[in-house]
Amino acid sequence: MGKVGTEATLLEILAKLNDIEQGVQAQTDLSYLAMLNAENYRAVMARWFLANGSSVMVDLTALCDRWYNITRQGWTGGVRFDQPAEGQPASSTGSKTGSNTGLSCTPSTTIVAGQDDYAGIPLFVPTDCNVYLDSDGRPRISAIDGIAGPVFKRSDPTAIVGVLQMTGWVRWIEEAGSYGFDYTDVIGADGFAPLPEAVELVDNSVRSWVVHGKYGFGEGWTCCSGQKTKVWNVSHNSQISGVRSVWGNRYCGFTAADDAFLKLMLYIKYGRLDSDGVLHGCVSYNYDYTPALAETGVERILLTPAQAANLVVGSAVCYGPTARAINSPVDRAKITAIETVEIDGTEYGAVYVDNGGVTFDTSTTDHLTTMQWHTGSTDGVLGNDGGINPLSDKFAVKLQGIEILTGCYEAAGDTIFRYEESGGVQCEVAHVCRDASKISTGITADYKTCAYGTPCPASSSWQYPKRLGHDAALPEVMLGSVLGGSTSSGPRDGQYIEAYSAGTLREWLRWGVLNNGLGIGGLSFCSGNNGLGNAYWHIGGRLSVTGNRGEYQAAA
Numbered sequence: 001m002g003k004v005g006t007e008a009t010l011l012e013i014l015a016k017l018n019d020i021e022q023g024v025q026a027q028t029d030l031s032y033l034a035m036l037n038a039e040n041y042r043a044v045m046a047r048w049f050l051a052n053g054s055s056v057m058v059d060l061t062a063l064c065d066r067w068y069n070i071t072r073q074g075w076t077g078g079v080r081f082d083q084p085a086e087g088q089p090a091s092s093t094g095s096k097t098g099s100n101t102g103l104s105c106t107p108s109t110t111i112v113a114g115q116d117d118y119a120g121i122p123l124f125v126p127t128d129c130n131v132y133l134d135s136d137g138r139p140r141i142s143a144i145d146g147i148a149g150p151v152f153k154r155s156d157p158t159a160i161v162g163v164l165q166m167t168g169w170v171r172w173i174e175e176a177g178s179y180g181f182d183y184t185d186v187i188g189a190d191g192f193a194p195l196p197e198a199v200e201l202v203d204n205s206v207r208s209w210v211v212h213g214k215y216g217f218g219e220g221w222t223c224c225s226g227q228k229t230k231v232w233n234v235s236h237n238s239q240i241s242g243v244r245s246v247w248g249n250r251y252c253g254f255t256a257a258d259d260a261f262l263k264l265m266l267y268i269k270y271g272r273l274d275s276d277g278v279l280h281g282c283v284s285y286n287y288d289y290t291p292a293l294a295e296t297g298v299e300r301i302l303l304t305p306a307q308a309a310n311l312v313v314g315s316a317v318c319y320g321p322t323a324r325a326i327n328s329p330v331d332r333a334k335i336t337a338i339e340t341v342e343i344d345g346t347e348y349g350a351v352y353v354d355n356g357g358v359t360f361d362t363s364t365t366d367h368l369t370t371m372q373w374h375t376g377s378t379d380g381v382l383g384n385d386g387g388i389n390p391l392s393d394k395f396a397v398k399l400q401g402i403e404i405l406t407g408c409y410e411a412a413g414d415t416i417f418r419y420e421e422s423g424g425v426q427c428e429v430a431h432v433c434r435d436a437s438k439i440s441t442g443i444t445a446d447y448k449t450c451a452y453g454t455p456c457p458a459s460s461s462w463q464y465p466k467r468l469g470h471d472a473a474l475p476e477v478m479l480g481s482v483l484g485g486s487t488s489s490g491p492r493d494g495q496y497i498e499a500y501s502a503g504t505l506r507e508w509l510r511w512g513v514l515n516n517g518l519g520i521g522g523l524s525f526c527s528g529n530n531g532l533g534n535a536y537w538h539i540g541g542r543l544s545v546t547g548n549r550g551e552y553q554a555a556a
Contacts, residue, residue, distance in 0.1 A: 028051070029048075029070045032044055032047065032048045032051075033070065033071060036071065036120065036122065037120045038116075038117075038119045038120025039120070041119070041120050041122070041125050042125075042127065042146055045067065045127070045146075045147070046146050046147055046148065048067065049063055049067070049144070049147045049148065049149070050147075050148045052066075054147055054148050054149035055148040055149050056149070057149050057150070058142075058149075058150060059140060059141070059142060059150075060129075060141045060142070060143065060144055060147065060149060060150070061139075061140045061141045064141050064144075064164065064208070064209050065207070065208055065209070067208075067209075068122075068166045068167065068208035068209040069187075069208045071122040071166065072122065072123075072166070072185040072186065072187070073121070073122060073123075073185060074185065074186060075099045075121055075122075075123050075184065075185050076098050076099050076182065076183070076184035076185075076186060076189070077096065077097060077098040077099035077100025077101065077103075077182070077183060077184075077268070078096070078097040078098055078100055078171075078173065078180060078181050078182035078183060078268070079094045079095065079096055079097065079100065079180045079181055079267050079268055079271050080094050080095050080097060080173065080175075080178040080179070080180040081094040081178060081179055081180050081273060081467070082094075082177065082178055083175075083176070083177055083178055083179055083467070084466045084467050084482065084484070084485075084490070089485075089486065089488075089489035089490075090466045090467055090484075090485055090489050090490040091489065092272050092273050092274045092276075092488075092489060092490060092491070092492055093271060093272050093273075094180060094267070094271050094272060094273070095271065096268075096271050097182070098182070100183075100268060100271075103117040103118060103269075104117050105117060105118055105269045105270060105385065107278060107279055107383065107385045107386035107387065107390040107391075107397070108381050108382040108383030108384075108385065108386035108390075109381065109382065109386055109387065109388060109389060109390065110380040110381055110382065110388050111382075112382065113382040113383050114382075114383055114385070114386060116383050116384060116385065118269055118384075119383070119384060122166055122185065123165075123166050123168055123183070123184075123185040124165070124166075124265075124269070124384075124400070125165060125166070125384075126163045126164065126165045126384055126400045126401035126402075127144060127145065127146075127163070127164045127165065127401075128144070128145040128152070128154070128161060128162070128163060128164070128214060128401065129141050129142075129143060129144045129145065129152070129161075129162050129163070129164040129211065130142045130143040130144075130150075130152060130153055130159045130160060130161060130162070131160050131161075131162040131164075131211050131545055132160060132545075133247075133248070133250040133251060133545055133548070134250075135250070136200075136201065136202040136250075136548070137200075137201050137202065137250040137435075137436060137437070137547070137548025138200055138201075138202065138548070139162075139207075139211050139545050141164065141211070142159075143159075144164065153224070154224060154225045154226075154376075154379075155224055155225045155226040155376070156224060157218065157220055157222045157224055157227070159224060160213070160223045160224070160247075160543060160545065161213075161214045161215060161223055161224050161225065162211040162212060162213060162214055162223075162545060163211065163212050163213075163214045163400065163401040163402050164209055164210075164211045165209065165210060165211075165400070166185060166208065166209055166210075167194050167195055167198040167206065167207055167208055167209055167210050168183050168184065168185060168194075168195055169183070169184050169185070169186065169187065169188075169189050169192035169193060169194050169195075170182070170183055170192060170193060170194075170195060170264065170475065171183075171184075171189075171191050171192045171193070172470050172472070172475065174470070179467070179468075179470075180267070181264060181267060181268065183264070183268050187206075187208075188554075188555060193475065193552050193554070194206045194552055195210050195257070195261065196257050196260075196434075196475060196476045196549050196552070197210050197212075197255075197257040197258075197261070197476075197546035197549055198210050199549055199550040199551065199552045200548075200550050201434065201435060201548040201549055201550045202548075202550070203550070204550040204551055204552065204553050205550075206552065210261070210546070211545060211546075212258050212261060212402055212544075212545075212546060213254070213258065213402075213542045213543050213544050213545065214401065214402055214403060215227070215375040215376065215403050215542070216229055216230075216372075216375060216403065216404075216406055216408070216410060216540050216541065216542045217229065217230035217234060217540055217541045217542055217543060218230055218375050220246060221239075221242050221243050221245075221246045221247070221543060222246075222543070223375075223542065223543035224375065224376075225375050225376030225379055226374065226375065226376050227374060227375045227376075228316070228331070228332040228374055229316070229332065229371070229372035229373065229374060229375060229406055229407070229408060229540050230540055230541070231371075231372060231408055231536075231537050231538065231539060231540050232326050232535065232536070232537050233535050234411055234535055234539050234540050234541045235411055235507060235530075235532065235533050235534055235535040235539060236253070236411050236412060236413070236416065236441075236507035236508075236532045236533070237441045237507075237532045237533040238533070238535055239252065239253035239411065239413050239541055240252070240413075240439055240440070240441065243413070243543065247543070249436065249437040250436050250437060250547070250548060251436060251543060251544065251545065251547065252413035252414055252436040252439055252544050252547035253410075253411060253412065253413025253414070253541045253542060253543070253544060254410050254411070254412055254413055254510070254541055254542040254544050255412070255413055255414040255415070255476070255544045255546045255547050256412065256414060256415050256430070256432050256474075256476040256477050256478075257476040257546045257549060258542070258544055258546055259412075259476070259478065259510060260475065260476040260477070260478045261400075262399055262400070262402060262404065262523060263478050263523060263524065264478075265399055265400045266278070266279075266399065266523055269385070273468075273490060273491045273492070273524070274490075274491050274492035274493065274522060274523070274524065275493075275522045275523040275524075276492050276518060276522060277391070278390070279385065279386070279387065279390050279397040279399060279404075279405070279523070280390065280391055280392060280393045280395075280397070280405075280518055280522075281387075281393070281395075281396065281397050281404065281405020281406075281511065281512065281521065281522065281523075282372070282373060282393065282394060282395055282396050282405055282406055282407035282514065283393050283405065283407075283511075283512040283513070283514070283516045283517060283518055283520075283521030283522070284393030284394065284514070284515075284516075284517050284518060284521075285312075285315070285370050285393065285394040285407060285514045286370060286513075286514040286515035287307070287310055287311065287368075287369065287370045288323050288367055288368070288369045288370075289301075289303050289307045289367070289368045289369075290364055290365060290366060290367060290368070291303065291362045291363065291364050291366060291368065292304050292307075292348055292364070293343065293346075293348060293362075293364070294361070294362050294363050294364050295361070295362050296361045296362075297359045297360075297361065298359055298360065298361075298362065299352060299353055299354075299355050299357075299358075299359055299360070300350050300351060300352045300353065301319055301350075301351045301353070301362055301368045302341075302343075302348040302349070302350055302351075302362070303348065303349045303350075303351060303368065304348065304349060305340055305347055305348065305349040306349075307349060308338050308340075308348075308349020308350070308351055309338075309349065311335060311338060311351060311370070312335065312394055312395070313335050313336065313337060313338055314334060314335065314373075314377065314388070315334070315335055315370065315371075315373055315394070316332045316333060316334055316335070316370070316371040316372060316373060316374055317330065317332070317333060317335060317351070317353060317368055317369060317370055317371055318330055318331060318332060318333075318367075318368075318369050318371050319333075319353070319360070319362075319366060319367070319368050319369075320366060320367065321365075321366055321367070322367060323367045323369045324367075324369045324371065324537045325367075326537070329355075329358075329360040330353055330355055330360065332371045332372070332374070333353040333354050333355050333356075334353065334354045334374060335351055335352065335353055336352045336353060336354050337350075337352040338350070338351055338352070339352070351368065370407075370514060371407065371514075371537075372406050372407035372408045372514075372540060373395070373396040373406045373407055375403065375406075376403070377395075377396045377403070377406070378396055378397065378398040378403045381398060384398070384399075384400055384401050385397075385398060385399050385400065386398065393517070393518050399523075404511065404523070405511050405512065405521070405522075405523070406540070407513065407514045407538075408513055408514075408538050408539060408540035409509035409510060409511060409512070409513055409527060409538060409539045409540065410509070410510045410511055410540055410541050410542050411507050411508070411509055411510075411539055411540070411541045412507065412508035412509075412510070413436075413439065413541065413544055413547065414432055414433050414434070414436070414439055414544075414547050415430050415431065415432050415433075415477075415508045416430075416431045416442070416443050416447065416505055416506070416507070416508075416532065417429065417430060417431070417505065417506040417507070417508055417528045418431055418443060418503065418504065418505055418506075419456065419498070419500055419501055419502060419503065419504040419506075420453070420502060420503070421502075422450075422451075422452055422453035423452070423453075425453070425455050426455065426456045426500040427452075427453025427454055427455055427456060428453055428454045428456060428497050428498075428506070428528050429449060429450055429452075429453035429454075430449075430450040430453070430474075430477045430479060430508070431443045431447040431448065431449050431450070432447060432448050432450065432474055432476070432477060433446050433447045433448075434448065434547075434548070434549040434550070435547075435548060436544075436547030436548050437548075439547070441532060441533075442505065442532075443505070448473065448474055450469075450471050450474050450477045450479075451471040451472075451473065451474070452469040452470075452471060452481045453469075453481075454469075454479055454480050454481065454483070454495060454497060454528075455482075455483055455497075456497055456498065456499060456500040457483070457497055457499065458499060459499050460496075460497070460498040460499050460529065461496070461497070462494040462495070462496050462520060463480075463483050463494070463495050463496070463497050464480075464483065464484070464485035464486050464487070464489075464490060464491075464492070464493075464494060464495070465479070465480020465481070465482065465483060465485050465490055465491055465495055465524070466480070466482040466483060466484040466485040466489070466490045467480070467481060467482045467485075467490060468480065468481060468491070469481025469482075476549075479495075479526060480495055480524075480526075487519040487520075491522075491524035492522065492524070493512075493520065493521065493522035493523065493524040493525040493526075494516070494519070494520035494521070494525055494526075495524075495525070495526040495527075495528070496526070496527045496528060496529050497528055497529070498528070498529050505531070505532055506528045506529060506530060506531065506532070507528075507530050507531065507532050507534065508526065508527075508528060509526070509527040509528075509530060509539065510525060510526060510527075511523065511525050512525045513538040514538065
């Protein structure tokens with residue numbers, strides 16, 4: 001046999017061996033997939049990763065690529081909301097369709113695990129991980145919680161904690177009587193597009209998984225558990241230089257894609273436009289008290305018993321000469337205990353704080369003020385959604401494993417609002433940059449203009465959207481396109497919009513702060529009246545790894 005013939009034969013043998021190997025692998029994968037259910041998803045995932053060599057790997061990205069492809073089950077479901085009629089209120093509740101019909105979800109607490117019919121559906125299972133971005137802005141998974149291999153780090157400021165899950169494909173539905181979304185795990189399903197954050201900027205390829213920042217900013221622009229929430233100096237503009245100085249120019253603050261993902265999960269899982277009655281978040285926890293009695297050399301503040309009863313153990317406070325004084329003697333310290341004590345025949349509410357062992361003097365002219373929850377305050381919650389008390393307005397919550405509504409606005413990193421005409425109407429319009437390295441302190445040619453805007457009122461005021469808008473080219477923008485909602489209809493959350501002033505630029509602040517109240521604050525809350533550099537005690541943000549998004553190219 002000649003050399004050419006020998007080479008051809010060897011190639012044929014290698015090809016057959018490869019086919020056999022792939023067949024064995026596929027059969028092995030099927031044996032694992034057959035075991036998947038709500039109770040053991042993570043256990044099966046851990047065994048599969050281990051069987052595929054994770055224990056000796058330093059990067060788990062390739063295994064994630066495979067896992068989130070082979071675990072697709074053909075799930076396709078959706079939600080429909082009534083089209084709001086002219087002059088009529090818009091319902092906040094929708095109807096579930098397809099595979100979503102009949103599924104139920106109840107938020108969990110730290111004591112009770114709520115019912116979650118989505119917990120074992122691969123499309124919806126979130127998993128904590130460590131993530132970083134390569135030089136092209138592609139996310140890489142360096143460790144996964146519960147998976148053998150690289151050690152997962154939850155509380156290390158040098159590591160980024162993300163929430164990993166399967167890439168879903170989304171279809172916007174607009175009908176005469178309703179509008180809404182369909183969601184599927186079927187790759188390339190007709191009329192569907194992948195979540196925008198799954199599309200690689202470098203080549204427009206689609207990843208089989210997505211990852212979002214789990215926690216809000218901690219000091220040092222971090223994204224990990226156990227940190228004081230970073231406030232006072234966070235704005236759209238400050239994030240650009242701050243984040244880049246620590247992580248590089250492929251990273252940015254919270255993106256429109258991060259926002260849209262959370263809203264989509266709320267709509268699909270709970271069949272409603274609003275988070276009221278589901279996940280309230282910390283939007284009514286605004287207290288400012290002066291001590292009832294002065295003391296020296298303590299780590300506590302004495303209030304009246306009634307005042308102390310309003311505070312929550314585990315939450316954070318400042319104490320100093322002015323309300324929410326930065327670098328005050330007590331700077332965003334956790335409350336460790338609240339007790340009733342008696343001194344000279346008078347009862348006081350003693351609020352003990354963890355000030356790192358550093359004692360301080362108290363004065364009846366100083367201020368004890370509530371602040372944002374530390375990152376990781378929902379780590380003990382027993383489900384993917386919930387909070388210490390998800391139906392109290394005092395506690396942070398999480399949705400799909402992502403901690404949100406911690407008591408501060410979160411400033412957008414990739415989006416700038418501009419007041420301009422849209423469709424002949426004076427509006428506040430979102431402009432989005434999909435390349436984190438090109439995010440700027442003003443709108444440039446690298447920003448895409450949303451095809452719709454939120455109409456401006458005659459005078460600056462809180463408004464309530466009646467329904468959502470949609471732009472097929474920027475599906476990650478989910479904002480109100482029609483006003484006329486209320487605290488009991490539509491998305492139910494406030495959107496502050498100024499009277500029209502052409503060309504005005506504003507930062508996008510989300511979710512709500514300690515003093516908004518449930519009538520204004522929530523997952524659809526939006527404030528658009530702060531300049532791009534405005535920073536206050538109530539503005540925070542979030543490190544994002546979704547700032548580098550390409551353009552999905554549907555197959556011909």
